[in-house]
Amino acid sequence: MNDSETALWWARTRAAGPQRVAPSSAFPAGMLRLVEPDVTAVWLLAVVPEGARPSVLDELGLPALAVEQPNDTARVLAACLRCCWAEPTGSMWPGTPASRQQVAAVFEELTNRDEIASHRALLAAIRRLAGAGWLLWDESGQTVRLGPRVAAWGSADLSALRELLRILPSAANIGHGDPELGDDQP
Template sequence: MNESETALWWARVRAAGPQRVAPSSAFPAGMLRLIEPDVTAVWLLTVVPGGAMPSVLEELGLPALAVEQPNDTARVLAACLRCCWAEPTGPMWPGTSASRDEVGAVFGEITNRDEAASNRALLAAIRRLAGAGWLLWDEPGQMVRLGPRVAAWESADLSALRELWRMLPSSVAIGRTDAEGLR
């Protein structure tokens, strides 16, 4: 890959985030290549050095994470991790798909809001996270899966995330509690 092709790839990633390409596509050094479970595509995302300060992100031309409604967004990401990371001792990406209702049950359990407010916050956060590559959102099918950006988390991050996973209720346990309460 020559210099101009490499520069073009970096510009694409800086402008639009992780790129989904054909498996046979060439890619520049410094990019992480994640294969989709069905092997029909791969995701390319930048590898940022661990512990990189905002100045490094600025130097690479990568945006620092700025999010609207950061608390709701973080809670929805946590709920998605709980629902889509099937086995926390294994790799996080690509994870499994979960329905919006499953994620909503976990989100509702940790926020304790009325249903209408919870649904608005959930959908808005899913869309924000999908736009940034943290989640993959199939809106017509109402299914969510962990996005390629989660694969860039380091082992120290994964340790903390495993603990968070264990602390959050599962959507299956919530469903059982709700069903038992209806009797």
């Protein structure tokens, strides 16, 4: 890959975030290549050094994370991690698909809001996270999967996230009692 092609890939990543391309596509150095589970496409993601400060993002021309409604967005991302990260001791990418209902159950448990307000906040946050590449949202199928950006989290981040998952409610146990406590009431 020549310098012009490399510069073009970096410009695309800076402007639009992770790029979804054909598996046979060439890619420049400094990009992480994530293969979709069905091997029909790969995601190219800029690799940022672990522990990099915001100034490094500025140098690379990559946007820092800035979102509307950061609390709801963070809670929805946590709910999606809980539902989509099938084996927390293993790799986060590509994760497993989860239904909107599963994610909603965890989100509602975290926020304790009425159903209408919770639904509105959930969908808005899913769309924001999908637009930024943190999630992959299939609106017609009402399923969500972890996006390519989660693969860039370093070992310190993953350790903290594993600890977070340990305390988050599981969609499978919500409304069914806690089997460890012998509470099997609906």
